[in-house]
Each structure stands twice: as structure tokens, then as C-alpha cells.
Amino acid sequence: MPPNIKSKVDDTALVARRRSQVLAAAIELFGKRGYHPTTVREIAEHAGLSTGLVYQYFGDKEDVLYLGLQTVLDSYRERIPAATEGIADPLERFRAAVHAYCRVIDANIDATVLAYRETKSVSPKRRGVIMQKEVETNALIEAEVRSCVKAGLFEKTDVGLLTYLIVMFAHAWALKAWHFQGQMSVEQYTDRNLALLLNPVLTERGRRENVRLAAAR
Amino acid sequence: MPPNIKSKVDDTALVARRRSQVLAAAIELFGKRGYHPTTVREIAEHAGLSTGLVYQYFGDKEDVLYLGLQTVLDSYRERIPAATEGIADPLERFRAAVHAYCRVIDANIDATVLAYRETKSVSPKRRGVIMQKEVETNALIEAEVRSCVKAGLFEKTDVGLLTYLIVMFAHAWALKAWHFQGQMSVEQYTDRNLALLLNPVLTERGRRENVRLAAAR
Amino acid sequence: MPPNIKSKVDDTALVARRRSQVLAAAIELFGKRGYHPTTVREIAEHAGLSTGLVYQYFGDKEDVLYLGLQTVLDSYRERIPAATEGIADPLERFRAAVHAYCRVIDANIDATVLAYRETKSVSPKRRGVIMQKEVETNALIEAEVRSCVKAGLFEKTDVGLLTYLIVMFAHAWALKAWHFQGQMSVEQYTDRNLALLLNPVLTERGRRENVRLAAAR
Amino acid sequence: MPPNIKSKVDDTALVARRRSQVLAAAIELFGKRGYHPTTVREIAEHAGLSTGLVYQYFGDKEDVLYLGLQTVLDSYRERIPAATEGIADPLERFRAAVHAYCRVIDANIDATVLAYRETKSVSPKRRGVIMQKEVETNALIEAEVRSCVKAGLFEKTDVGLLTYLIVMFAHAWALKAWHFQGQMSVEQYTDRNLALLLNPVLTERGRRENVRLAAAR
DNA sequence: TATGAATGAGTCTTCATTCAT
DNA sequence: GATGAATGAAGACTCATTCAT
Structure with a gap:
């Protein structure tokens, strides 16, 4: 139903772990500062990983928001x-x-x-x-x-x-x-x-x- | 009380007119698309004046939002x-x-x-x-x-x-x-x-x- | 006929001047180093203007190539x-x-x-x-x-x-x-x-x- | 004579086999889409092996092109x-x-x-x-x-x-x-x-x- | 006052390359 | 030897803001 987010990684457990890692950081930052003012770099840093990795598990920044809202x-x-x-x-x-x-x-x-x-x-x-x-x-x-x-x-x-x-x-x-x-x-x-x-x-x-x-x- | 917005123009009546012109456009666009996705250029266009003029009556984009919310x-x-x-x-x-x-x-x-x-x-x-x-x-x-x-x-x-x-x-x-x-x-x-x-x-x-x-x- | 390139500036003479300024630089750099290795920044620098200005006269980098080839x-x-x-x-x-x-x-x-x-x-x-x-x-x-x-x-x-x-x-x-x-x-x-x-x-x-x-x- | 490509693997037969595997894929993709738009990941995928393996047999992406052209x-x-x-x-x-x-x-x-x-x-x-x-x-x-x-x-x-x-x-x-x-x-x-x-x-x-x-x- | 062309800092995103397993 | 997850440097592009006219 929800147009699913594509990940470049297959390992389901890893995908789940990384995603929730990113989402936790994102929800906090988006909630505090808002979606637009928060940079992907900040999300990655806050989640303790590199910028590029975010894009291995989410198509783009909006995907992070979307999954965040769903969560x-x-x-x-x-x-x-x-x-x-x-x-x-x-x-x-x-x-x-x-x-x-x-x-x-x-x-x-x-x-x-x-x-x-x-x-x-x-x-x-x-x-x-x-x-x-x-x-x-x-x-x-x-x-x-x-x-x-x-x-x-x-x-x-x-x-x-x-x-x-x-x-x-x-x-x-x-x-x-x-x-x-x-x-x-x-x-x-x-x-x-x-x-x-x-x-x-x-x-x-x-x-x-x-x-x-x-x-x- | 409100930290007042500085205008580069003195004529009070003109300031009031220009500001409400800009604010009307801004409130509509901010309301429809949100603050960040709306560009100053769009606000100016929608208000029927030039980009530069906005900065004669408002210090920056945030001023527009601030006065808009107050309005x-x-x-x-x-x-x-x-x-x-x-x-x-x-x-x-x-x-x-x-x-x-x-x-x-x-x-x-x-x-x-x-x-x-x-x-x-x-x-x-x-x-x-x-x-x-x-x-x-x-x-x-x-x-x-x-x-x-x-x-x-x-x-x-x-x-x-x-x-x-x-x-x-x-x-x-x-x-x-x-x-x-x-x-x-x-x-x-x-x-x-x-x-x-x-x-x-x-x-x-x-x-x-x-x-x-x-x-x- | 050719899907025309859009400019954010109206003044026809200026558009023509700026475009040929950019195109001259681009054709030289694209010719010497190739399209992909040449950065928009380099083109702008070589043409003697700012990066942002290129985007006032061309939709994107490919537009520059396209108009360059046509020229x-x-x-x-x-x-x-x-x-x-x-x-x-x-x-x-x-x-x-x-x-x-x-x-x-x-x-x-x-x-x-x-x-x-x-x-x-x-x-x-x-x-x-x-x-x-x-x-x-x-x-x-x-x-x-x-x-x-x-x-x-x-x-x-x-x-x-x-x-x-x-x-x-x-x-x-x-x-x-x-x-x-x-x-x-x-x-x-x-x-x-x-x-x-x-x-x-x-x-x-x-x-x-x-x-x-x-x-x- | 050709500045030779370094491989991290010794087995000569294997090197030859892997290289031609990669080169066949690379030549096809480079030819179809060009060198720069083709990613190493795509080459590896097309050749049926992992990204990392490419770097066991070639120093970098340019090596692949170079050997490809020679081939x-x-x-x-x-x-x-x-x-x-x-x-x-x-x-x-x-x-x-x-x-x-x-x-x-x-x-x-x-x-x-x-x-x-x-x-x-x-x-x-x-x-x-x-x-x-x-x-x-x-x-x-x-x-x-x-x-x-x-x-x-x-x-x-x-x-x-x-x-x-x-x-x-x-x-x-x-x-x-x-x-x-x-x-x-x-x-x-x-x-x-x-x-x-x-x-x-x-x-x-x-x-x-x-x-x-x-x-x- | 008014204009809109010009600037350049900052963002998202990609991808060659590395490295732990 | 092989894998593919992780990194981070670099590039395209946007847009708030300035300034010459």
C-alpha cells in the first residue's frame, strides 16, 4: 500500500536497524527544528553514521520524513x-x-x-x-x-x-x-x-x- | 514590545501599504506551501513587485513570516x-x-x-x-x-x-x-x-x- | 523546433550576450576535458561570472552542452x-x-x-x-x-x-x-x-x- | 610498454579470466552510456560479481577504461x-x-x-x-x-x-x-x-x- | 524608490574507493 | 579470494540577499 521506500541493501535485519537508527535521529531533529532546516548531514551525524549511508537506506530526504511520520x-x-x-x-x-x-x-x-x-x-x-x-x-x-x-x-x-x-x-x-x-x-x-x-x-x-x-x- | 522590523523607507503610509501588499502574498503562499519552500522571489511576484523591494520593507525573509504571523x-x-x-x-x-x-x-x-x-x-x-x-x-x-x-x-x-x-x-x-x-x-x-x-x-x-x-x- | 532553453532573464540582448559568454567557455572546456569532467563552476569561472548566473540563463548543465553543440x-x-x-x-x-x-x-x-x-x-x-x-x-x-x-x-x-x-x-x-x-x-x-x-x-x-x-x- | 595495471591477485589464469569478465561488461556499458555515466557498481553487476572485486583486479576505474580500450x-x-x-x-x-x-x-x-x-x-x-x-x-x-x-x-x-x-x-x-x-x-x-x-x-x-x-x- | 541581475554560501545527492568480515 | 556495507569528497543546483542603475 504505502509506496515502499527502496533500499540499496538487501539484509532485512540490517535495513531495519539502520533505518530505525536514522529515523530516530531524524524524528528528533525534524521535530525540534523542522524538516527543511534540518540537513541530511545533521541527521547522519546525529545517528552516528556517514551522509552517504542515509542514501543506502532511503531514496531521498523526503523518504526519511515519510517513513518517520509513518513510524x-x-x-x-x-x-x-x-x-x-x-x-x-x-x-x-x-x-x-x-x-x-x-x-x-x-x-x-x-x-x-x-x-x-x-x-x-x-x-x-x-x-x-x-x-x-x-x-x-x-x-x-x-x-x-x-x-x-x-x-x-x-x-x-x-x-x-x-x-x-x-x-x-x-x-x-x-x-x-x-x-x-x-x-x-x-x-x-x-x-x-x-x-x-x-x-x-x-x-x-x-x-x-x-x-x-x-x-x- | 515586538522587536520591530526595520524599513529602509520612511514614508509611513507607503511602508504600511507595501508591507500589507507583501504580507498578503506571503501569508497565502506560506500557508499553501509552507515557509521554507516559498521563495522571496515568488512572494514578490505574487505581490506584484520586485524582489529587491521586499528588502526595502523587511529586514529578511524571517521578518516577513514574523509580521505575517502577527497579522x-x-x-x-x-x-x-x-x-x-x-x-x-x-x-x-x-x-x-x-x-x-x-x-x-x-x-x-x-x-x-x-x-x-x-x-x-x-x-x-x-x-x-x-x-x-x-x-x-x-x-x-x-x-x-x-x-x-x-x-x-x-x-x-x-x-x-x-x-x-x-x-x-x-x-x-x-x-x-x-x-x-x-x-x-x-x-x-x-x-x-x-x-x-x-x-x-x-x-x-x-x-x-x-x-x-x-x-x- | 528545438525544445527551447528557458532563461530567468528577459532582456534579449543580455540573454544573448551572457549565453554566448558561457557557451564560449563551455565549448572550450567541454572540448578539452569532456562534458562530465568539466564542472559548472569551472565554466562560470572561465567565463568570468558566478556559478549561480549560469543557472539564470540555462536550465541545467545539459542545456549548456545542447546549446553549445547547436552553436x-x-x-x-x-x-x-x-x-x-x-x-x-x-x-x-x-x-x-x-x-x-x-x-x-x-x-x-x-x-x-x-x-x-x-x-x-x-x-x-x-x-x-x-x-x-x-x-x-x-x-x-x-x-x-x-x-x-x-x-x-x-x-x-x-x-x-x-x-x-x-x-x-x-x-x-x-x-x-x-x-x-x-x-x-x-x-x-x-x-x-x-x-x-x-x-x-x-x-x-x-x-x-x-x-x-x-x-x- | 603499457604502464601495466596492478592486480592484487596472483593466480595469472584467474586474473585473466576476471579481467576479461569485467572488461566485457565495461566495454558494453561504456560504449552504450559513456565512461563517466557508467558506475563501477553497474559494471560489477553486469559482470556478475561484486563491486569490491573489481578493485582486486584493477587499480581504479580508469584502469578499466584503459584496458578496455586496449582490448x-x-x-x-x-x-x-x-x-x-x-x-x-x-x-x-x-x-x-x-x-x-x-x-x-x-x-x-x-x-x-x-x-x-x-x-x-x-x-x-x-x-x-x-x-x-x-x-x-x-x-x-x-x-x-x-x-x-x-x-x-x-x-x-x-x-x-x-x-x-x-x-x-x-x-x-x-x-x-x-x-x-x-x-x-x-x-x-x-x-x-x-x-x-x-x-x-x-x-x-x-x-x-x-x-x-x-x-x- | 524601484528594479532585477548578480553573487556565493549551502544543500542534496552520487559514486569511486576502502575494508571488515 | 570475495563480498557489499560504509565512507566522504565533490558536483549540480537553489535561493536569500545585495547593489549598480
């Missing part, structure tokens, strides 16, 4: 199922999934920022692949939301949008790190956001007024 | 007060503010994406100025939230975080345009998000379970 | 008609044309060698254009041969091949410069080759034997 | 004596030699073009060796011409230049393959060129005029 998104997609495994209760699964998601983002702040900043830097075709991966990750959260609705724990609500609100606050932890970091931990951040979403914001009086206003539009 | 964020900050002017009812003001915010973002999708992608491309000192502007815009929303709490329309809730949730879904309209555009209008998008935030997600049973789970953490 | 072949094609102008006698025209051809080759030995060595270094489509120009030059010689046949000065001979023999010995003056230079002047070289072609090689006895052998094949 | 020229030099062996009649020997030469060129068109394009790509000292080989081959043809003169079959003519004309039309078969191939076979080509050279081109009247013009110079 990041794949890691997100894999951690959520791992976190919900064995949990039966829908609401508990839901909370576990959201916490897992926020935790993996916290562990990869540079990478998350990278995904936001540089998805546009890959070719349109590849961008589609990247977006598809994001959709798939969102679907994991959405499934938990849906289970809660089915179990009668959530009102019959706007599932897609609720999912997006969750995804957005998770991402915001990375995107607005300068704002949140130091104020609280990821766990607190997650809990407080969940509380906001799950508990009523409006008072009884507010609710009546809101109905009126919303109807008036 | 974008300023326009956001200005539209919200305009939208709430004359409205007395706190909840109505709140809703008007949020709708105004979403509307201005919708009208400047490229610019919003630009602010997300390229804030890191300016020097740290300048980045602070940019973030400050963002904080100020958020404060406008936060003020409305606070009024609603004071008026007894909102529960005594996590005002800062609620504000962020609102800001995030507004931004998401631009950041995830590929996902939302076509599915609904901005107005619908705003209403549905507000509904989600303001109406309870949990059922009665869900609420009891949630309390138990949250407490168990 | 060389065009100059050949133009000198022959100039040399025969005003001469009526077919044989005299023929001799004038051949001498002119050899003379222009002598004046551009590097360029002639270049045309032989590097025609393969341009894209297939462009190679076709180059070859066409060569065919057109040959046609100028062929026309003179044909006139001599028509005027009853040449036997009804193999016109195409005779033309090629002439073209080849003209080129050989450049290609085998190391062998001929010093032994004689171009004019002598041309005369002696023409003498060989136009006077009988075989003796009377040789002719009889040759007829027998050629028939036996 | 080509040697093969030419060897085929001519083989073709004249046993023939006593001078004119018959002459014709056999020319036919043999054209035939071997036809069988090695890429290699012949290679010799023309890339002789300049070797060091000056080595270039001398290559040219010497070419001179030796020419001498084989020249000897036959001289025999014909001595036997009274050829007029006392410009032997050196006549030899060159013959060599040139033989080479032209390869150099201008795009022009001649398809029009006729090598044998026809050879016969027609020999006919042109050996039979008079000028008519009786043409001869008188030519004497006048040549004298007038």
Missing part, C-alpha cells in the same frame, strides 16, 4: 489496543484508551509536533497514506466511544465529533506543551479534560437558556 | 470583541464569541495552518511574542466563559481547560479541513461542538460509573 | 554558403565548399571533437535535433557534388557516400589532429585529400584486376 | 592479418584487409564508438599507448596499400592519406551507424566505398578543369 503514527495506533486489552467494561476501556493515547503523545512530543507541521511536506499521494493512518488511530478511540453509547453509558451523542474533541485535546498536550507542561502532569491533564467532557458544563438555568439560544439560530 | 493573530483578536459588542447576555456573548472565532478561522484557513506549522520557524524571542498574542486571543474567549460561570450559567468548571477545548476545536476546523469540509458548514460545526461541550455526554448510569472510575485512579 | 553546428552550416557565394563554376564551387568546411573545422578543433564525443550526452530527443543539423550541413556539400555530376564533371557516382567521405576527412583533421597537425597545413590537407578522391588510384592494370575481384564477390 | 584496439589489430593470411595477390590482400577491418568494426560498434569518445578520458601517457595501437592497426592497412603500389596496381599515390581515408570510412560505419545501418550491409558499404576510392570520380572534362583549378591555388 510515529504506527506507534500511536499500536499502543491503544495494548492499553485496552483485557478490560471488559466499556467506560473503563474508553478511559484507558484515552489515557494511553495521551501518554504516548507525551512520550513523543517532538514527533507529534512533527506530524502536525510536516505532513504537508510529503507528496500528495503519500500525504493520503499518512492521513489514512491518522483516521485509523481515531477509529480506535471512536470504537470505544461507540461501545459506551451502545452500553447506555453515553447519551446518543455526536460520536465522530466527540472523538475529534478527544483527539484534539490529546494532541494539544504536545502542540501547546509550552502552555501546559509545568502546570500539571499528562495524567492530570487527561483526567481534567475527560471530566470537562463527561460532566455537565451548564447549570440547570444555563441549560434552559442554551436551548433557547440554540433554537433561535 | 494573522491580530485579525483573530480583533474580530471577537466586534462580534460580542452590544450583547449583554453572558451565554449569548459566549456563543457569539465562539462563532466569530470559528468564522474568522474559516475565512483564513491557510493562515491558521501557517500559524501552527511555522511558529517554530521564527527566533525564540519572537516566538514568545507570537504566543503572547495567542494567549491574548484565548483570554477573550476565557472572559466569556468566566462571565457565564459568574452568572451562574456554567458550573464552577475548569475554565482554562474549557477555553482550550474551544480554541482547539476552532483550530481543528482549519487543521483538519480535509476531514470536516464538505461534511458540514462552519456554523454547523460550531453548533455541534458547542452542543457536545455544553450538554451532558454521560447518562445517569454512566455518571455513577464514571465517578467510581475517576475516584479509583 | 558549433550552426557555425559550420553558415560558413559554407558564404564561401561559395558568387562562384558559378560547379567544380570551383565544390572545391570552395570543401575548403571552407575544412577551414572552419580547423578553426574549431575543440568544438568538432566535442560534437563527436558528447552528442550522446544529451537526451535522445535533443540528439535528434543535433543530428538533423549535421545532416543539413552534409546536404550543403552534397548539393555541390550533385551539381558537378549534373554538369558532367563527375561521373555518375555514389553521391551520398562520396559526400560522407569528404565530410569524414574534414572531421578527421580535428579528430586526428595529433596525427596531422605539424605534418601539413589544413589547406594542404584538403588539397591532398581532394586529389586522392578525384584522381584515379588504380593503374590501368589495377583497374582490370579490380573489376575481376569486385565481380567475384 | 578493443588489439582485437582490431589481430583480425586483419588473419584475414589476409594465405592470399598472395596484393590487390586481393588489400581488399580482404579492408573488408576484415570493416567487419570487425561492425561486430563491435559500441566499442569503436567508445574508442572515439573516451580516449581523452585516460591520462596523457596512456593516451599515447592507445594512439600507438591505432597507428599499428593503420600500418597493417598501409602495408597492403604499399604492396599494391609496388606491384604497379596503384598509382604512386599519397599512401598515408589514402590509408586514413580507408580507416575513416571504416570507422564511420560505427560512428554514423544511425545513418548507414538499414540502408545497406557492411559488405555493401565496404564495396561501395572501395569503388569510390579506386574508380575515377572525375570525367575527362572534369579532370582537365580540376588540373587547372588545383594549379591555380
Whole structure:
């Protein structure tokens, strides 16, 4: 499916090792300084190998970004199922999934920022692949939301949008790190956001007024 | 406060005209293709003037980005007060503010994406100025939230975080345009998000379970 | 017709001046050291301008070669008609044309060698254009041969091949410069080759034997 | 005499085998794409061995070209004596030699073009060796011409230049393959060129005029 | 003020060559 | 002897910036 990156080396294990070596360096540097300002030379140096070697395992610089983005998104997609495994209760699964998601983002702040900043830097075709991966990750959260609705724990609500609100606050932890970091931990951040979403914001009086206003539009 | 951009031209009116001419072109191109891939030559061409002239009104390329980002964020900050002017009812003001915010973002999708992608491309000192502007815009929303709490329309809730949730879904309209555009209008998008935030997600049973789970953490 | 080279500069006179400046340097260096070993930097230096400027007037290095080859072949094609102008006698025209051809080759030995060595270094489509120009030059010689046949000065001979023999010995003056230079002047070289072609090689006895052998094949 | 190529391997038979393996691949690729655009990796691949092995049998890439050119020229030099062996009649020997030469060129068109394009790509000292080989081959043809003169079959003519004309039309078969191939076979080509050279081109009247013009110079 | 031609530093990328296995 | 992964020097090309007009 993903237009595969060609390597000039055959040994699969070596390819995997070298690639992740390069990708780790690249994701860090791309995340910190951005894709364009980071030079291939810097990536190679940071990864502890020569410039030329990067081109034995990647076709060009964009390939490094592309595989980097995929790596990041794949890691997100894999951690959520791992976190919900064995949990039966829908609401508990839901909370576990959201916490897992926020935790993996916290562990990869540079990478998350990278995904936001540089998805546009890959070719349109590849961008589609990247977006598809994001959709798939969102679907994991959405499934938990849906289970809660089915179990009668959530009102019959706007599932897609609720999912997006969750995804957005998770991402915001990375995107607005300068704002949140130091104020609280990821766990607190997650809990407080969940509380906001799950508990009523409006008072009884507010609710009546809101109905009126919303109807008036 | 902002480390000011030096112009080689004195005529204030001319400076203002030329700068906005360049900035309009730059914001569009930076938004569409990104800061680094856009060349100064392209900006000048798009603005209908010569390359050299850009350097009469801006010190360097980064200046253009910096002033561009400020322009974008300023326009956001200005539209919200305009939208709430004359409205007395706190909840109505709140809703008007949020709708105004979403509307201005919708009208400047490229610019919003630009602010997300390229804030890191300016020097740290300048980045602070940019973030400050963002904080100020958020404060406008936060003020409305606070009024609603004071008026007894909102529960005594996590005002800062609620504000962020609102800001995030507004931004998401631009950041995830590929996902939302076509599915609904901005107005619908705003209403549905507000509904989600303001109406309870949990059922009665869900609420009891949630309390138990949250407490168990 | 020829897929035209794009310049980033509009001023036609300047384009013409800069291009010929670059081409003169390039033809010399390409001729002496070959296309690949010559760097764009060297061309620019030799032409007395900066590397970047070459790219304002040529799309890439191959464009320089392509235009260089065209320049060389065009100059050949133009000198022959100039040399025969005003001469009526077919044989005299023929001799004038051949001498002119050899003379222009002598004046551009590097360029002639270049045309032989590097025609393969341009894209297939462009190679076709180059070859066409060569065919057109040959046609100028062929026309003179044909006139001599028509005027009853040449036997009804193999016109195409005779033309090629002439073209080849003209080129050989450049290609085998190391062998001929010093032994004689171009004019002598041309005369002696023409003498060989136009006077009988075989003796009377040789002719009889040759007829027998050629028939036996 | 040729500054000899160093091999890191001793076994003479193996050296010979490996070298010819590499050279066959190299001559083909150099002939088709040129010396510089062909990579050592491609040569090794085409020869069915590893890149590193090339450097066990050749000092560097230029060595491969140098030995390749020698191989080509040697093969030419060897085929001519083989073709004249046993023939006593001078004119018959002459014709056999020319036919043999054209035939071997036809069988090695890429290699012949290679010799023309890339002789300049070797060091000056080595270039001398290559040219010497070419001179030796020419001498084989020249000897036959001289025999014909001595036997009274050829007029006392410009032997050196006549030899060159013959060599040139033989080479032209390869150099201008795009022009001649398809029009006729090598044998026809050879016969027609020999006919042109050996039979008079000028008519009786043409001869008188030519004497006048040549004298007038 | 305005222009756009000119500069040259810096980037990506290739590839001859080496060397550990 | 053979392999092919690793190196790094070098080249094509771009583009922010300057400056003569």
C-alpha cells in the first residue's frame, strides 16, 4: 500500500536497524527544528553514521520524513489496543484508551509536533497514506466511544465529533506543551479534560437558556 | 514590545501599504506551501513587485513570516470583541464569541495552518511574542466563559481547560479541513461542538460509573 | 523546433550576450576535458561570472552542452554558403565548399571533437535535433557534388557516400589532429585529400584486376 | 610498454579470466552510456560479481577504461592479418584487409564508438599507448596499400592519406551507424566505398578543369 | 524608490574507493 | 579470494540577499 521506500541493501535485519537508527535521529531533529532546516548531514551525524549511508537506506530526504511520520503514527495506533486489552467494561476501556493515547503523545512530543507541521511536506499521494493512518488511530478511540453509547453509558451523542474533541485535546498536550507542561502532569491533564467532557458544563438555568439560544439560530 | 522590523523607507503610509501588499502574498503562499519552500522571489511576484523591494520593507525573509504571523493573530483578536459588542447576555456573548472565532478561522484557513506549522520557524524571542498574542486571543474567549460561570450559567468548571477545548476545536476546523469540509458548514460545526461541550455526554448510569472510575485512579 | 532553453532573464540582448559568454567557455572546456569532467563552476569561472548566473540563463548543465553543440553546428552550416557565394563554376564551387568546411573545422578543433564525443550526452530527443543539423550541413556539400555530376564533371557516382567521405576527412583533421597537425597545413590537407578522391588510384592494370575481384564477390 | 595495471591477485589464469569478465561488461556499458555515466557498481553487476572485486583486479576505474580500450584496439589489430593470411595477390590482400577491418568494426560498434569518445578520458601517457595501437592497426592497412603500389596496381599515390581515408570510412560505419545501418550491409558499404576510392570520380572534362583549378591555388 | 541581475554560501545527492568480515 | 556495507569528497543546483542603475 504505502509506496515502499527502496533500499540499496538487501539484509532485512540490517535495513531495519539502520533505518530505525536514522529515523530516530531524524524524528528528533525534524521535530525540534523542522524538516527543511534540518540537513541530511545533521541527521547522519546525529545517528552516528556517514551522509552517504542515509542514501543506502532511503531514496531521498523526503523518504526519511515519510517513513518517520509513518513510524510515529504506527506507534500511536499500536499502543491503544495494548492499553485496552483485557478490560471488559466499556467506560473503563474508553478511559484507558484515552489515557494511553495521551501518554504516548507525551512520550513523543517532538514527533507529534512533527506530524502536525510536516505532513504537508510529503507528496500528495503519500500525504493520503499518512492521513489514512491518522483516521485509523481515531477509529480506535471512536470504537470505544461507540461501545459506551451502545452500553447506555453515553447519551446518543455526536460520536465522530466527540472523538475529534478527544483527539484534539490529546494532541494539544504536545502542540501547546509550552502552555501546559509545568502546570500539571499528562495524567492530570487527561483526567481534567475527560471530566470537562463527561460532566455537565451548564447549570440547570444555563441549560434552559442554551436551548433557547440554540433554537433561535 | 515586538522587536520591530526595520524599513529602509520612511514614508509611513507607503511602508504600511507595501508591507500589507507583501504580507498578503506571503501569508497565502506560506500557508499553501509552507515557509521554507516559498521563495522571496515568488512572494514578490505574487505581490506584484520586485524582489529587491521586499528588502526595502523587511529586514529578511524571517521578518516577513514574523509580521505575517502577527497579522494573522491580530485579525483573530480583533474580530471577537466586534462580534460580542452590544450583547449583554453572558451565554449569548459566549456563543457569539465562539462563532466569530470559528468564522474568522474559516475565512483564513491557510493562515491558521501557517500559524501552527511555522511558529517554530521564527527566533525564540519572537516566538514568545507570537504566543503572547495567542494567549491574548484565548483570554477573550476565557472572559466569556468566566462571565457565564459568574452568572451562574456554567458550573464552577475548569475554565482554562474549557477555553482550550474551544480554541482547539476552532483550530481543528482549519487543521483538519480535509476531514470536516464538505461534511458540514462552519456554523454547523460550531453548533455541534458547542452542543457536545455544553450538554451532558454521560447518562445517569454512566455518571455513577464514571465517578467510581475517576475516584479509583 | 528545438525544445527551447528557458532563461530567468528577459532582456534579449543580455540573454544573448551572457549565453554566448558561457557557451564560449563551455565549448572550450567541454572540448578539452569532456562534458562530465568539466564542472559548472569551472565554466562560470572561465567565463568570468558566478556559478549561480549560469543557472539564470540555462536550465541545467545539459542545456549548456545542447546549446553549445547547436552553436558549433550552426557555425559550420553558415560558413559554407558564404564561401561559395558568387562562384558559378560547379567544380570551383565544390572545391570552395570543401575548403571552407575544412577551414572552419580547423578553426574549431575543440568544438568538432566535442560534437563527436558528447552528442550522446544529451537526451535522445535533443540528439535528434543535433543530428538533423549535421545532416543539413552534409546536404550543403552534397548539393555541390550533385551539381558537378549534373554538369558532367563527375561521373555518375555514389553521391551520398562520396559526400560522407569528404565530410569524414574534414572531421578527421580535428579528430586526428595529433596525427596531422605539424605534418601539413589544413589547406594542404584538403588539397591532398581532394586529389586522392578525384584522381584515379588504380593503374590501368589495377583497374582490370579490380573489376575481376569486385565481380567475384 | 603499457604502464601495466596492478592486480592484487596472483593466480595469472584467474586474473585473466576476471579481467576479461569485467572488461566485457565495461566495454558494453561504456560504449552504450559513456565512461563517466557508467558506475563501477553497474559494471560489477553486469559482470556478475561484486563491486569490491573489481578493485582486486584493477587499480581504479580508469584502469578499466584503459584496458578496455586496449582490448578493443588489439582485437582490431589481430583480425586483419588473419584475414589476409594465405592470399598472395596484393590487390586481393588489400581488399580482404579492408573488408576484415570493416567487419570487425561492425561486430563491435559500441566499442569503436567508445574508442572515439573516451580516449581523452585516460591520462596523457596512456593516451599515447592507445594512439600507438591505432597507428599499428593503420600500418597493417598501409602495408597492403604499399604492396599494391609496388606491384604497379596503384598509382604512386599519397599512401598515408589514402590509408586514413580507408580507416575513416571504416570507422564511420560505427560512428554514423544511425545513418548507414538499414540502408545497406557492411559488405555493401565496404564495396561501395572501395569503388569510390579506386574508380575515377572525375570525367575527362572534369579532370582537365580540376588540373587547372588545383594549379591555380 | 524601484528594479532585477548578480553573487556565493549551502544543500542534496552520487559514486569511486576502502575494508571488515 | 570475495563480498557489499560504509565512507566522504565533490558536483549540480537553489535561493536569500545585495547593489549598480
